[in-house]
Amino acid sequence: MTAEHRDAPEVALTPLECRLLDRFQRGLPLVPRPYRAMAEALGTTEEAVLAALERLKQAGVLSRVGAVVRPNTAGASTLAAMAVPPADLERVAALVSARTEVNHNYEREHRLNLWFVVTAPDAVARQCVLRAIERETGYAVLDLPLEAAYHIDLGFALT
Amino acid sequence: MMVDEDDRRLLAALQDGLPQVPHPFAAVAARLELDEAAVIARLSALVERGVVKRCGLVVRHHELGWRANAMVVWDVPDDRVDAAGRLLAGHPFVTLCYRRPRHPPAWPYNLFCMIHGRDRATVEAQIGLLCALEDMAGVSHAVLFSRRRFKQCGARLARSEAA
Numbered sequence: 001m002t003a004e005h006r007d008a009p010e011v012a013l014t015p016l017e018c019r020l021l022d023r024f025q026r027g028l029p030l031v032p033r034p035y036r037a038m039a040e041a042l043g044t045t046e047e048a049v050l051a052a053l054e055r056l057k058q059a060g061v062l063s064r065v066g067a068v069v070r071p072n073t074a075g076a077s078t079l080a081a082m083a084v085p086p087a088d089l090e091r092v093a094a095l096v097s098a099r100t101e102v103n104h105n106y107e108r109e110h111r112l113n114l115w116f117v118v119t120a121p122d123a124v125a126r127q128c129v130l131r132a133i134e135r136e137t138g139y140a141v142l143d144l145p146l147e148a149a150y151h152i153d154l155g156f157a158l159t
Numbered sequence: 160m161m162v163d164e165d166d167r168r169l170l171a172a173l174q175d176g177l178p179q180v181p182h183p184f185a186a187v188a189a190r191l192e193l194d195e196a197a198v199i200a201r202l203s204a205l206v207e208r209g210v211v212k213r214c215g216l217v218v219r220h221h222e223l224g225w226r227a228n229a230m231v232v233w234d235v236p237d238d239r240v241d242a243a244g245r246l247l248a249g250h251p252f253v254t255l256c257y258r259r260p261r262h263p264p265a266w267p268y269n270l271f272c273m274i275h276g277r278d279r280a281t282v283e284a285q286i287g288l289l290c291a292l293e294d295m296a297g298v299s300h301a302v303l304f305s306r307r308r309f310k311q312c313g314a315r316l317a318r319s320e321a322a
Contacts, residue, residue: 010224021223026213030203032195033181050179053216057179060222063312064176065183067202068217073210074162074170079259081266097310105310108230108303112266115230115303116310121167142266148258150244151272 011059016044017052021061028065071146076126077119078145081112082137089114092137101129112142161210169201176217219311225275227282228305231289232268233298234261240270246294247272252285268301279304 013021019042029037035053036046056062071077084092089107096116097105105116120126130141162170172191177183184202185195205211220228235243240258247270248256255273272289276282286302289295 010226011222021216021218024215025218026215028214028216030184030199030206030214032184032199034177034183035179035181046181050181053179056216060219063217063219065179065215066176066217067170067173067205067211068213069170070209070212074167079271083265093307093309102310103312106228106308107306109306110301110303112303113306142262144259144262144266144271146257146259148241148244150241150248150256150258151253 011061075119075121076123080116081142082114082139083112084114095137220275227276227279229274229282230303231272233270233300234267235270
């Protein structure tokens with residue numbers, strides 16, 4: 001679980017890759033051959049779409065073709081924060097990242113410097129994960145569960 | 160809860176994403192011992208009910224050149240926080256906006272928004288725009304830029320993994 005470098009090279013996109021990302025961060029066709037339907041929408045072939053997606057994955061731009069679950073519907077999630085002395089941060093971050101229930105884990109510029117999202121099947125399991133992280137690392141975890149959401153998740157605009 | 164065990168199994172099977180093959184739902188169905196039509200129908204229903212907020216390409220913003228990522232947090236009086244949340248969320252550069260509990264004195268903030276931008280200066284200018292809003296005047300806030308990403312992946316929902 002090493003930190004990913006901030007200065008990794010930016011990926012240059014082909015026109016097709018750009019159009020795929022612009023058009024299909026939402027609205028994946030829920031049909032037996034979704035990549036063919038995407039190809040038809042963009043005036044290209046299923047093979048070209050599959051190849052473009054494969055390349056985007058290799059380049060690290062595409063995390064997955066998948067479903068983004070609304071928080072606290074299929075599971076119980078929370079945002080958690082810890083204040084970790086900088087000299088101990090690598091060790092603690094690795095322990096936190098190693099948990100399958102942790103799906104985002106970032107260092108941020110604050111006294112509370114480690115921020116991560118925990119998702120578990122239910123609230124009891126979620127609390128168990130937070131307590132286990134406290135025991136394992138020796139630092140207190142601040143639990144900041146979502147109380148209201150104000151945005152609509154549209155994905156990222158490329159332009 | 161809005162999902163049953165079969166929904167949960169499907170979401171767990173999808174957590175690493177659909178495979179890049181001509182019939183990806185059939186591939187997922189085979190793993191779940193379901194048929195393709197049942198997988199598509201169940202996923203469509205999850206989208207319809209809002210459990211799945213979007214289906215599609217999930218990108219990693221850093222690799223796309225969105226290098227700066229700031230969490231801006233505000234201590235908004237309780238009777239104004241929902242209005243402030245809607246106001247901030249209405250700005251196109253605000254990608255997420257949530258209300259969360261305060262934990263004074265360590266954490267006095269109750270409104271969180273995320274801004275992703277190409278570089279730090281752009282994001283700082285956008286934060287400046289938010290601070291200049293009449294409704295945000297005098298609201299105590301903090302800016303937490305991200306420094307290192309240790310992990311970024313989809314949520315794990317399978318009960319079997321929640322030991």
